[in-house]
Amino acid sequence: MIQARVIYVLWRREMIKYFRVRSRIAGAIGMPAFMLIFQGMGFRKVEFPGLPASIGYFQYLVPGIIGMTLLFTAAYAGMSVIMDKQFGFLKEVMVTPASRISIVLGMISGSATTSIIQALIIMLMSVLLGFRLPLIHAVLFSIVIMALISMIFINIGLILSSLLKDFHGFSTVINFIAFPLFLLSGALFPVSNLPAPIRILSYFDPLTYGVDALRGILIGHCEFSIVMNISILLTLSVLMVCASSYFFRKAEMI
Amino acid sequence: MSAIIVKELTKKFGEFTAVDSVSFSVEPGELFGLLGPNGAGKTTIINMLTTLLLPTSGEAEIAGYDLGRDPDSIRTNIGIIFQDPSLDIGLTGRENLEFHAMMYNISSNERKKRIQEVFDVVGLTDKAEILVENYSGGMKRRLEIARGLIHYPKVLFLDEPTLGLDAQTRRSIWEYIRNLNRNYGTCVILTTHYMEEADFLCDRIAIIDHGKIIALDTPSGLKSRLLGDCVSLTIEGRIDLIATALGEKEWVREVIPDGKTLDLILSDYEKNIPEIFQTASNLGVGISSINFSKPSLEDVFIRLTGSTIREQEGSRKSVRQERMRRRMLR
DSSP, X not given: OOOHHHHHHHHHHHHHHXXXXXXXXXXXXXXXXHIIIIIHHHTTTOOOTTSOTTSOHHXXXXXXXXXXXXXXXHHTHHHHHHHHHHTTHHHHHHTSSOOHHHHHHHHHHHHHHHHHHHHHHHHHHHHHTTOOOOOHHHHHHHHHHHHHHHHHHHHHHHXXXXXXXXXXXXXXXXXXXXXXXXXXXXXXXXXXXXXXXXXXXXXXXXXHHHHHXXXXXXXXXXXXXXXXXXHHHHHHHHHHHHHHHHHHHHSOOO | OOSEEEEEEEEEETTEEEEEEEEEEEOTTOEEEEEOOTTSSHHHHHHHHTTSSOOSEEEXXXXXXXXXXXXXXXXXXXXXXXXXXXXXXXXXXXXXXXXXXXXXXXXXXXXXXXXXXXXXXXXXXXXXXXXXXXXXXXXXXXXXXXXXXXXXXXXXXXXXXXTTOOHHHHHHHHHHHHHHHXXXXXXXXXXXXXXXXXXXXXXXXXXXXXTEEEEEEOXXXXXXXXXXXXXXXXXXXXXXXXXXXXXXXXXXXXXXXXXXXXXXXXXXXXXXXXXXXXXXXXXXXXXXXXXXXXXXXHHHHHHHHXXXXXXXXXXXXXXXXXXXXXXXXX
């Protein structure tokens, strides 16, 4: 049973806290911003095999870095659940009559919004660095893709947070998961350049399809069809929501 | 209908039995206490009754709803104030209360009214817009109590409500709890390891040790049933006569003559004092002074568990055992 009001309350709390703690915004954007500036500017002139000459490396990189921003902010969303657990606030949430699935959806909607805000900041930054933005409807469409991408990775963080209790454990494990996902996704280079055995792994990486969809929409270049990308992302997000609400029901939150 | 009915509730963590077949019931409007040393299983009982922990076995009914079948209805009708802090310190006092009120589906107008009301009750109105991270320990506790009241719960659980607070704050929180119970008729269940707190607040007390209820009665019932009251008389005249005469009364438990003083352990001294004087004057024996002492809850506890509650938390070894035990309970 999904309670819209519960989702709204949790979302609102996340927004209040997000805009109150400015350092969090800056901190989360730092890493992708550096990648964008140094990697993007440094490799600007490089020509990759498998990449049309009309699309420069910087154009190619931007959707990848947007994907990276989404991946890392979303995966780390579980961290705030761990914090709530340690500060005892999660107990307060769990003892209210809110259904578990609404609580999970509330947490997802809050974190998805912050992830998308971060991604849009990165997009804006890339425009300042020379990224050629498509028409507005394509940008809006890309936000839908961003929502799907963040949904998938938020749930990975949430599941992990229902199993773990401390910050250190969480950040170690999440780094161990997020970095390979990032590097395999083709955010930095075309996956087709990877040797076959590793390339196969990249097909199991949800971010591969996320970044590819973003590229298709933002720069008009993609490996798979957009329909295929979206169907994979959509299926995965639904499955992940089910999985994390299952874990939240099962976990003893005290 | 009882506010709470608990039947043979048991919780095991692996090999360790934290709560061992506990049964009791609480009437609506009652202030009921679970008294016991740290690690006795009080918090585990509360966590089960508030649907946060699944019992290993046993049944419970809270506000008319079955614990196993209808946890959502239970959650709607109860409030809980946890032992450990459970506020969002990144939000202001008001935001914390708003969050809570919205989670309980209280309409916007009603919400404003009730938040103001509970802020007044706990005296935090002028601190409402301050971030909770800047609150003192006592203010945080009061905010949590305020939060527990917003949705007018039928049953309010308080887990060690005054743990770690100074005497003055403790007093004022006792007053809040008492007023709340009287003015709203809220049934309150509180756990504590402070004797004075249980004695001052509770209509009935269950003494818990090692996961079991070892006694359950009103504070005065506990005291009189277990030890009786102590009366010391200074006798003028034949002490042996009056000792024998009083020893035959059914309400006298023990007679201890010692020189000119006569110590009596008896039940209901308020009722039976006149009869002591009556007996003395019938025998022609004078009583030159009289001295009463009521046993404290602490005496009861010592009698029941063989150690004081402070000894149990005091020694280093037991503190360590306590921590181990608590870890197992997490």
